[in-house]
Amino acid sequence: MNTMMTALVLENFADEQFSQVQYPVPTAGAGQVLVRIHASGVNPIDYKIRLGEAPYAMPELPAVLGTDMAGVTVAVGDGVERFNVGDEVYGLTGGVRGLQGSLAQYAAVDVDLLALKPRNLSMREAAAIPLTLLTAWEGLVDNAKVKPGQNVLVQGGAGGVGHMVVQLAKAMGANVWATGSTAKQSLIAQLGATPLDYTALSAQEIVNNCTSGQGFDIVYDTVGGQVLQDSLGMTRHYGHITSCAAFGEHNLAVSSLRCATLSGVFVLMPMLSGEARAHHGEILEAATRLIEEGKIHPVVDIRHFNLDQALDAHHAVQDGSASIKVVIDIE
Template sequence: MKVQQIKEFGAPDVFHAADIEPRTPGPRQIRVRQMASSVNPVDTKLRAAGPPIAPALPAVLGCDVAGVVDSVGEGVRAFQVGDEVYGCATGVVGHDGAYGEYAVVDAAFMAAKPKNMDWRQTAALPLVTITAWEALVDRAGVRPGDHVLVHGGTGGVGHIAVQLAKTLGARVATTVSTTEKADIAERLGADDIIYYTDEAVADYVTRVTGGRGFDVVFDATGGSDIAKSFEAARVNGQVVTIVSQYEADLSPMHTKSLSLHVVLMLTAMLNGIDPGHHGEILTKAAHLVDTGELEPLLDTTRFSLADVAEAHRRLESGKAVGKIVIDIATA
């Protein structure tokens, strides 16, 4: 099978085309003929720096899987050959990558593909949807009537978080930088738009919440200024972030009695903990897709499997709006 492989860590040009033998699925695994995948910030970090969670070299990266079951391992009951599936089940140490024509994955991480979406849309969903779900549902426990602030409401995780919070019955505010992104955020369901480059935190907390603060603040940007999230949260509020690999002053949490949650959705894959929960999340997400309550935002630039390096450059440029998808096969 054709793959995009790396033999060293570094800039996007470390990717090169290779032909390798497809692996036979083991117990509780399935092999998926890939229709599409996507690029996530974690993929670029693994490629660039090779942190401890990176797969051994030579490596195939890519976390998001979307395709047709090609082979089924012993003990698999949920899927059979020919099923259309999706999931985030690859691309880290101990697991195959998704930038190839086939991927062997643990069946528990997978779910049936949404009926009302094409392969490109489906491939954009897994990692970002699981991340947003773990943040808002599993950790923060967002309830009807909560006022939720999503930092970066048109980003990969953020645009899913805005929609998910709405399905949970929350009022949703989000930060954007341009009118174009504001229009997108409103289309996704955001109730309150905040231009973070033009308005101080204290000012938008007063304007949007009457000075009370937000019940839940979700930093979906992976930035390094958690202080803004603490400032925006109400007393006894909750803050969730997807990045905590930096030093920060946590003392503002004390005066407000805040709760802080850190979400890395790859934890289940890295530690073999409750993989079935990810399958459950994606099954519920597929229902939201099919009822018109959830849809991915796709960047307009298109890439094939041969263009993975360019797709990584596109993401790192900061110019993408929505998820970057890799087309791998035709129907």
């Protein structure tokens, strides 16, 4: 195996460039595996970190960015029993604080953050899943405890997290509606939800038309801002609003009067704090089963980017031109 690897390094926030450098291949420590990275998924948090707009997740520079990854284990550290050399794995594994990201040929990764890659997905497809699926699961399953037959509204059902929430809710037996722009209605329908054009319907019209005015059991907000504020009034009594975009100030009166529960999702917490990392691995193991059963699939942008084009991949996410998930080919 090579002793040196190619990696992209961010040296200054707001730089419109990465520096391509040669680093020593890391060693798998206790509880880690060394992964040869085949693909790196790009999420909005990646370009926000690059621009210095994510103070809660900033790495110390110079740093290798890249949050999602898929690859093959090439070495196993002490105490590791879950994985063997040659296993294909995927996970949300780095690119924040002191954790090396996936814009490199190799990474030493905490095994708790990994799961075996679904056998029916390519490396590119697998790298598109972890952050969005984990965010969907934490909000819908861990927080809201979705049950078969419940009515679920997904705000932003054609986005990265939203398209996973839609599919996961369907896989869990819920009845699913999802908001999106006029152009996204057919995609939302293909994902399995009843599409709702937010440009044509008010929040109250959606509640009246879909639930006879009673409200949804669960509203999963992926948009934030005014959409989250509107969502607070769209649940039934004792319903649940969960959001991965609750970063603003909101008046909770309307949800309080419904005795509704409001919960937030911050999917980076296990990486940043070291807490509950094993749960991320467990979620991805469950996701692998659902994916292999054909109940969940990622929507991956058709464009191919390599390490030399990583900045272009970031721009594709940043400018909104991406077809949900952008992936950078490493291998």
